[in-house]
Amino acid sequence: MRRVVVTGIGVVSPLGLTLDRFWAALTAGRSGIGPIGSIPTDRLTVKIAAEVRDYDPADHFDPRKVGFLDRFSQFAVVAARAAVADAKIAFSPETAARTATVVGTGVGGLHTLDESFQKLYRDNATRVHPFTIPRLMINAATSQVSMELGLTGPAFSVASACASANHAIGAAFHMVRGGVADLALTGGSEACITVGTMKGWEAMRVMASDTCRPFSKGRGGMVLGEGAACFVFETLDGALARGATPIAEIVGFGMSADAGDITAPDADGAARAIAAALADGGLAPADIDYVNAHGTGTAANDATETVALHRAFGDHARQLCVSSSKSMFGHALGAAGALELAATCLALRDGVIPPTANYREPDPACDLDYVPNEARTRPIRTAISNSFAFGGLNAVLALQRVEA
Amino acid sequence: MADAPAEIEAKVLDIISEKAKIDRERLVLDAKLTDLDIASLDVVEIIFALEEVFDIQIPYNANSADSEFGTIGDVVSAVTGLVEGKA
Incomplete structure (x- = not known):
């Protein structure tokens, strides 16, 4: 089987629009969560979010083209461009035809939907904008990325709520490893901080x-x-042949379904996905040093994820460093796994584990080493990144450090 | 005209009984929600129904559920307080 490496990463995040800013904030334990500024909050009970700030579409898009892109597609394209620049790759027509584009998104163009429906139902408008459908469709981000970069290989979107990005990235990994494609542009994107979405989450x-x-x-x-994060994946041989520097190697991908509750997390389902990722990568539990957790900050997820880690790792669980980057960039749903993979790749590259920020005191239900509040310098060889979605769809990626 | 406390209590118990599929007779004021096997998502749905019926806003976060509504009586008194506060 072919080895698959990450050679480029691009992010659009509440911690900054460049990878350097993103990583500087994560390792400093600096949170991007704050009062909501992008939408009216007078009808909201919860008035905080992790928003992408200082983002102006005019800085990134031709005014004649931007009308076709909802915010979530814009984020995906900006992150994809940055990933390609980071990989220092130019796509020839032959290479482009062998490159897969797989982007995960949880809910699609909700800004477009919100604006259209407000006009229609509130303002009694007789028509909506002609680009409403191409903007809101959930595959718009994948399509816009493939168009932007001229990628003509296999392309599709993946939706599995909070695990969308991990499912997309895992599929891209398997395609490159198995030879369906030689390269992949993959990741996740989400932009759904709208009044309607906030009210929906409030109600839960x-x-x-x-x-x-x-x-x-x-x-x-x-x-x-x-936000969004995108990656260039390619074979290790291909990367070395063109003189690229691998950032990290993707070694395993595991999935499972809880087949239980539509919202409640399940330790057994999560543990099975972790075990599947280790098996797929030929790894033993003791090989893993770091876990970038799903870690949403809800009472149920964090306790359940802790049980799952105990179940999957046994005694080795106590040796793991576990941290949640959502403490700093919030829960970006369909983009969450992608932003977290970016964090995990950089942790492997630099031997620095980003902390769990805003941590106060231990909870008896969460009894592992969560790297509270301060980054830790520790060489790490192998890591996993967890995503567990509403609907019980779990996806876990396993990564390995690339020795220079 | 605002409902009298007894009417509020009766309506609250009707709603809990309907949403959580629990016999009305089991809903005594000192019964614990956990003993009645009312899951947190049931509580969220019950609160939504109470807010709609009484036109009130009930502060509730499922993450700190154990400290808020322990018993049926806690729910009844919270709703009664909010309805009376509105009048």
């Missing part, structure tokens, strides 16, 4: 009103985020 009563404190006693729930 799982959102924190102060900040996100994963695994900490007194955690008040999740904080909604947004």
Whole structure:
């Protein structure tokens, strides 16, 4: 089987629009969560989120083209361009035809949907904008990325709520490893901080009103985020042949379904996905040094994820460093796994583990090493990144450090 | 005209009984929600129904559920307080 490496990463995040800013904030334990500024908050009970700030579409898109792109597609294209620049790759027509494009998105163009429906139902407009459909469709991000970069290989979108990006990235990994494609442009994108979405999450009563404190006693729930992260995947041989520098190697991908509750997490389902990722990568539990957790900050997820880690790793669980980057960039749903993979790749590259920020005190239900509040310098060889979605769809990626 | 406390209590118990599929007779004020096997998502749905019926806003976060509504009586008194506060 072919080895698959990451050679380029691009992010659009609440911690910054460049990979350097993103990583500097993560390793400093600096949170991007704050008062919502992009939408009216007068009807909201929860008035905080992790928003992408200082983002102006005019800085990134031709005014004649931007009308076709919802915010979530814009994020995907900006992140994809940055990933390609980071990989220092130019796609010839032959290479482009052998490159897959797989982007995960949880809910699609909700800004477009919100604006259209407000006009229609509230303002009694007789028509909506002609680009409403191509903007809101959930595959728009994948399509816009393939068009932007001229990628003509296999391309599709993946939707599995909070695990969308991990499912997309895992599919891209398997395609390159198995020879369906030689390269992949993959990742996740989401931009759904709208009044309608916020009201929906409020109604579930799982959102924190102060900040996100994963695994900490007194955690008040999740904080909604947004953003995108994209990656260039290629074979190790291909990367070395063109003189590229691999950032990390993807070695395993595991999936499972809880087949249980539509919202409640399940330790057994999560543990099975972790075990599947290890098996897929030929790894033993003791090989893993770091876990970038799903870590949403809800009472249920964090306790359940802890049980799953105990179940999957046994005694080795106590040796793991576990941290939740959602404490800093919030829960970006369909983009979450992609932003977290970016964090995990950089942790492997630099031997620095980003902390779980906003951590206060231990919760008896969460009894592992969560790297509270301060980054830790520790050489790490192998890591996993967890995503567990509403609907019980679990996806776990396993990564390995590339020795220089 | 606002409902009298007894009427509020009766309506609250009707809603809990309907949403959680629990016999009305089991819903005594000192019964614990956990003993009645009312899951957190049931509580979220019950609160939604109470807010709609009484036109009130009930502060509730499922992440700190154990400290808020322990018993049926806690739910009844929270709703009664909010309805009376509105009048």
